[in-house]
Each structure stands twice: as C-alpha cells, then as structure tokens.
Amino acid sequence: GIRVWRAAEEVIAALTDAGWEAVYVGGGVRDLLLGRGAKDVDIATAAPPEAVMKVFPEAVPTGLAFGTVTIPRQGIGVEVTTYRREGGYRDRRRPSQVEYTPKLEEDLGRRDFTINAMAMSRGFRLIDPFGGLEDLLAGQIRAVGDPAQRFAEDALRMVRALRLAAELSFDLDPSVVLALNKQVKDVRYVAVERVLGEWRRLVVGDVDKVARELAACGFLEWWTGMPVGRDRGLQVAAVWGRACRRLPRDSALRTGVLLWMLGCTRQHAAAMTKAWRASRLFQRDVITWWEACHFDPLRAEPGDWARWLYHLGRERAEMGLRVVQAVRGYGEEEEMASREAFRRAVEAQPLWDRRDFATEFETLCRAAHIPPGPLWGEAERALREALLNGQVANDPRALGEYLAHWVRGRRKME
Ligand code: ATP
Ligand code: MG
Structure with a gap:
C-alpha cells in the first residue's frame, strides 16, 4: 500500500540528493498504473552498489552479485538495484554475468515483458521506451524484443508470461503464444522450485484466461506428467478453467482438482508434487483436495459423508462442498440438493477431530x-x-x- 511508496520515495530522495539518478521500476510501477496495491516497489539506480551502500550505511547487501541492496525504511525493505544489462546466457537459465550500465534504457531492455519494463521518476514521469503503457491498457503480455530470443535466454519467462496473464487477466500477444508453442520444452532446464512458484501464483489467478494456452503448448502435460494428448488436454483444461471460476483461490486446492480431472492416481499425484519440491504442507493439501473430488454428494450414504467431512475437517468442509459442486458442474437444482444434504450431514457429524x-x-x-x-x-x-x-x-x-x-x-x- 501507501507505506511501501512512502518508504521507496524516501530512498529515491536520498539517492537523488547524493547526485544519483534513481527511479521506480518493474512490478511496482505496473501495479500502480493498474490501480493494484503494490506489495513492493523496486528502485533502480545508476549508482553502483558500493555508492548505494555509502548513501545508506544501514543497507543490507541482499543480492550483491546482481547489484541489489536492501534498505530498511519504516519497517519495509526497499530493494535498490543498479542499472544493468545482462551478459551471455548459458543453458537457458540465468545470466552468466552481470554488467552494470549507466543507462536506464538498457536496464529496461533486459526485462521480460513490456508492462514490466516501465520506470517512473520521483516526479511520476513515466519512462516507457517499449510501449508498456499501451500494452497495459490493451491488457496484453508482450515481450521486450523478440520473444523467441528472450525465452531462449531464460525459459522461466514462458511460465511468467502465463502467470502474468492469469494474475492480471491479460491476453498473451500472438507472438508470445507462437514462441511458447515452439519453446515450452525448455522449461525443463529451469529450477523446478521456480516453476512451482510461478505455478502457484498462476493457479490462483484467472485460470480460465490461460487454460487453453497451458494445454495447447504442452506445458500442462509436461508439468503434471500426464500424457493425455492434445485434444484431451485441451478439453480437461477448459473444464478446469471453468471450474476454477467457482473455486476458492487456493493453489493446492486448484492443483488437486486439476490432477483429479486429468485422471491422476493418488500415487501419481503424490509423486508429482514431490518432484516439484513442494513443501510438505502443499503436497498434503494437494492430495487432500484430489481425494475430496471423488465424493459424490448426491449418492453418498451417511457414513460416506461422515468420513469425507472428517477427512476435510471442520474448517475446510464448506470449501469441500464448493469443490465437488464445481468439479461436477452442478446446476442450480443439484447445487441446492447437495447443499441441503451437506447441511444435514454437518449437523449429524459425529466426530470432527481425534x-x-x-x-x-x-x-x-x-x-x-x-x-x-x-x-x-x-x-x-x-x-x-x-x-x-x-x-x-x-x-x-x-x-x-x-x-x-x-x-x-x-x-x-x-
Ligand atoms: P511481483 O512482485 O508481483 O511478482 P514483479 O513484476 O515485481 O511482480 P518480480 O519477480 O519481483 O516480479 O521481478 C521484478 C522485475 O524484474 C519484473 O517486473 C521484471 O521487470 C524483472 N524480471 C523478473 N524476472 C525476470 C526474468 N526472468 N527475465 C527478465 N526480467 C525479469
Ligand atoms: Mg516484485
């Protein structure tokens, strides 16, 4: 919120007073223009890291290798990163070296998407050499430069494109879709934790918006390890996307539902979440929701209800009902009937907890x-x-x- 901007403003002021050019960049600027409250606002500066450390003796060198230091201000850590261009890329992963530059435009040019490649001066003047604002207004995810090349440099950007589209409810530019279809296999070279991080943000967004592309490019098959084929993949993705509109924004829940819809076994679902190096909690929750999907509220006997409710626990019971209603695509009548059965079962539940x-x-x-x-x-x-x-x-x-x-x-x- 506003505290984040106030803290960032103080940092920019101090850098400017010391004679250095410094601007707001990246997600913070994008979110401000979108009217979304920013979690953090990043600052970029022409000052090399040592100079930043001199202006702020309290600065913490949190990412010195990448030119980033963090300045504690009003209980917030403000990240300041020296303008840089990125040197050669190896194995489609991270840049093999970091080079600083005094030119803001070069720093913006290394960023992934136009909407993430805008800067704003302290006086709120927008610096937008790649047409980010236009894409923001059009709701478009467009790469800075040639997407094929940018994705070849860093394959994570493909997942980021999908995540941003879901998170912001934006469209992927056709050039991005094209490159995605050709190069998505390279995502296997990316550290799985980073893909998982993007995935968890993607699935709590507007899944419907990207469901088609997720399946069409082959990402979904690869990520879930379910070789369902293109047509079936597209079909399941569409159903899942629609169901997500009715599902809570919970990443484990939506992932569990997807795995169930793809026909995963419990064993496969467990192996997959483990291979993603997800936390124990996330692994467990995915399985819980995968399991919850099997329940048929219109056919269940009292004992089935009791076991299902117990398995979910009191806090998640209501969510469980919404899940089965969504995955079974219930209409109004079935929804009412299942809610009534649910109400009765909850009232009669003999045991919620050991x-x-x-x-x-x-x-x-x-x-x-x-x-x-x-x-x-x-x-x-x-x-x-x-x-x-x-x-x-x-x-x-x-x-x-x-x-x-x-x-x-x-x-x-x-
Ligand atoms: P949020 O903080 O909401 O995730 P963000 O845009 O700030 O959004 P970060 O991951 O914090 O995302 O990255 C900060 C900025 O760094 C981005 O806005 C983008 O300009 C740039 N960036 C991040 N990852 C990449 C990447 N893989 N390739 C190129 N630029 C990137
Ligand atoms: Mg950020």
Whole structure:
C-alpha cells in the first residue's frame, strides 16, 4: 500500500540528493498504473552498489552479485538495484554475468515483458521506451524484443508470461503464444522450485484466461506428467478453467482438482508434487483436495459423508462442498440438493477431530486395559471408524463399552 511508496520515495530522495539518478521500476510501477496495491516497489539506480551502500550505511547487501541492496525504511525493505544489462546466457537459465550500465534504457531492455519494463521518476514521469503503457491498457503480455530470443535466454519467462496473464487477466500477444508453442520444452532446464512458484501464483489467478494456452503448448502435460494428448488436454483444461471460476483461490486446492480431472492416481499425484519440491504442507493439501473430488454428494450414504467431512475437517468442509459442486458442474437444482444434504450431514457429524472423543482417548484406553503402544493407534482407528459409521454414539459409556468389546475381540485373534 501507501507505506511501501512512502518508504521507496524516501530512498529515491536520498539517492537523488547524493547526485544519483534513481527511479521506480518493474512490478511496482505496473501495479500502480493498474490501480493494484503494490506489495513492493523496486528502485533502480545508476549508482553502483558500493555508492548505494555509502548513501545508506544501514543497507543490507541482499543480492550483491546482481547489484541489489536492501534498505530498511519504516519497517519495509526497499530493494535498490543498479542499472544493468545482462551478459551471455548459458543453458537457458540465468545470466552468466552481470554488467552494470549507466543507462536506464538498457536496464529496461533486459526485462521480460513490456508492462514490466516501465520506470517512473520521483516526479511520476513515466519512462516507457517499449510501449508498456499501451500494452497495459490493451491488457496484453508482450515481450521486450523478440520473444523467441528472450525465452531462449531464460525459459522461466514462458511460465511468467502465463502467470502474468492469469494474475492480471491479460491476453498473451500472438507472438508470445507462437514462441511458447515452439519453446515450452525448455522449461525443463529451469529450477523446478521456480516453476512451482510461478505455478502457484498462476493457479490462483484467472485460470480460465490461460487454460487453453497451458494445454495447447504442452506445458500442462509436461508439468503434471500426464500424457493425455492434445485434444484431451485441451478439453480437461477448459473444464478446469471453468471450474476454477467457482473455486476458492487456493493453489493446492486448484492443483488437486486439476490432477483429479486429468485422471491422476493418488500415487501419481503424490509423486508429482514431490518432484516439484513442494513443501510438505502443499503436497498434503494437494492430495487432500484430489481425494475430496471423488465424493459424490448426491449418492453418498451417511457414513460416506461422515468420513469425507472428517477427512476435510471442520474448517475446510464448506470449501469441500464448493469443490465437488464445481468439479461436477452442478446446476442450480443439484447445487441446492447437495447443499441441503451437506447441511444435514454437518449437523449429524459425529466426530470432527481425534480430540473430540467424548472421553479422552487415553482415559478410555486405560479403562479398557489397553497398554500404550501400537495397539493404541489401532484402537483409535477402530473407534473413529465406528463413530463415523454410526455404530457407536459419542458418549463416555458407549465409547468405553465399544473399546472393551474391541480389545476382547482383538485378544481372541492373537
Ligand atoms: P511481483 O512482485 O508481483 O511478482 P514483479 O513484476 O515485481 O511482480 P518480480 O519477480 O519481483 O516480479 O521481478 C521484478 C522485475 O524484474 C519484473 O517486473 C521484471 O521487470 C524483472 N524480471 C523478473 N524476472 C525476470 C526474468 N526472468 N527475465 C527478465 N526480467 C525479469
Ligand atoms: Mg516484485
């Protein structure tokens, strides 16, 4: 918000007072023009990093190799990067060297897309040598220069193009689409974490806007490891895009839904998220939502409802309903019927959490003389299943009796 701009303004003022040219650049300028609140505003300057460090003794050299230092201001870290052009690229990844330049235009020329290649002076004069404003007004993602060449330099830019289009609800320029179709295979040379980062932002955006291109260029097949073929890929992507309009903006949720729609097995979905080097939490959530999709609210028995609700947990139950409604493409009537069934199931839900047994589980086990150890885990599962299936009521006596009965049966088996 405005605090970010206030902090950045202070930094520009100090640099200008020291005699250095300094401007706002990149995403911050783009977002300001779009009327979107900026998370951060980057500053570019003609001053070399050492000179920036001199103006701000408190500066932190956060990315000195790339000419970036961070200046703490009003609790915000303002990034200042020296104007640079980028030297030769190797293996379609990062520039092999960084060269500084005193010319702002060269710095803007190395940036990926025209809407990201605008600068603004302290007096809010726009510096826009590549027609970024025009593309911003037209809602277009266009490369700075020849997209084929820019994507050959850095294949991540292809994923960024798709992400920006989704995030801003913009169109990809036809030249970008063309290059994407030819070169998307090069994305495999990019560090998978970086692709995942873009992916997670893409899927919480306007997926519908890019669903077609995602599938048509082959990215979706490669990324999900599901060789579904072009036609089927396009079809699934379209359905997924439409479903996303009704889905919460949750990256794991939307990813899980996609994997389910593509016909992934649980094993495949787990292997894929692991291969993306996603966090444990993200991996787990994707699987949770993949699983949630299997549920059919109009056919489910009370026990199915109970298990499904338990699996999701109280906080996510409502979201779960929205997911199945969206993936099954429910119309108004089915939506109402499923909501009603949901309401009833929620009301009747015998158990939401393992901590919600009417008597503390340990107390129950001690009373039934079950020794601590692996048997407790088994007992807990049995008790939970019985509760969810409606075979036992969640009150202290019923639970105690059930467990005593269970352990007798268990001992007989041994
Ligand atoms: P946001 O902060 O919302 O992600 P952003 O545009 O600031 O948007 P960053 O990843 O922070 O995105 O990058 C800052 C700027 O650096 C971009 O606006 C763009 O000008 C440039 N940039 C980032 N990545 C690349 C890249 N791979 N190739 C060329 N320029 C890039
Ligand atoms: Mg940024």
